Amino acid sequence: MEIDNVYKCEVCGNIVELVHVGGGELVCCGQPMKLQEEKSGEEGTEKHKPVITKDEKGCVIVKVGSVDHPMEEDHYIEWIEASTGEKTIRKYLSPKDKPELSLCDCVDGCKCGDDCSCGSNIVSARAYCNKHGLWKSD
Numbered sequence: 253m254e255i256d257n258v259y260k261c262e263v264c265g266n267i268v269e270l271v272h273v274g275g276g277e278l279v280c281c282g283q284p285m286k287l288q289e290e291k292s293g294e295e296g297t298e299k300h301k302p303v304i305t306k307d308e309k310g311c312v313i314v315k316v317g318s319v320d321h322p323m324e325e326d327h328y329i330e331w332i333e334a335s336t337g338e339k340t341i342r343k344y345l346s347p348k349d350k351p352e353l354s355l356c357d358c359v360d361g362c363k364c365g366d367d368c369s370c371g372s373n374i375v376s377a378r379a380y381c382n383k384h385g386l387w388k389s390d
């Protein structure tokens with residue numbers, strides 16, 4: 253068990269993230285919760301692996317997949333998370349939202365011009381697909 257590990261109950265669908273390691277077993281609906289492995293290199297990568305990139309203004313943006321992941325009622329990215337190593341930012345998404353997370357600190361769009369460094373301290377990202385599980389950036 254490690255900090256940030258994500259566990260899912262295969263009976264009711266509850267999903268939890270570990271924020272402090274105690275050592276006990278996580279149980280839900282009478283059975284152990286299942287650790288969600290962080291996938292990165294296997295099949296499905298092109299639609300699931302978070303990519304840390306920059307938008308047209310230079311703000312860091314996390315996209316999910318090199319091909320946009322579907323955002324339909326029964327299959328979508330539930331959340332995207334970006335981390336500096338010390339600090340984590342998570343955006344919850346709904347079907348029809350764009351599967352991306354902007355790290356710009358400006359309100360109503362980036363006003364930093366060419367010198368934007370918003371989000372430049374992001375070192376990793378994760379995304380959770382309701383059908384295909386947890387994915388991690390390079």
Ligand SMILES: [Fe+2]
Nearest residue numbers: 300381383384
């Ligand atoms: Fe998926």
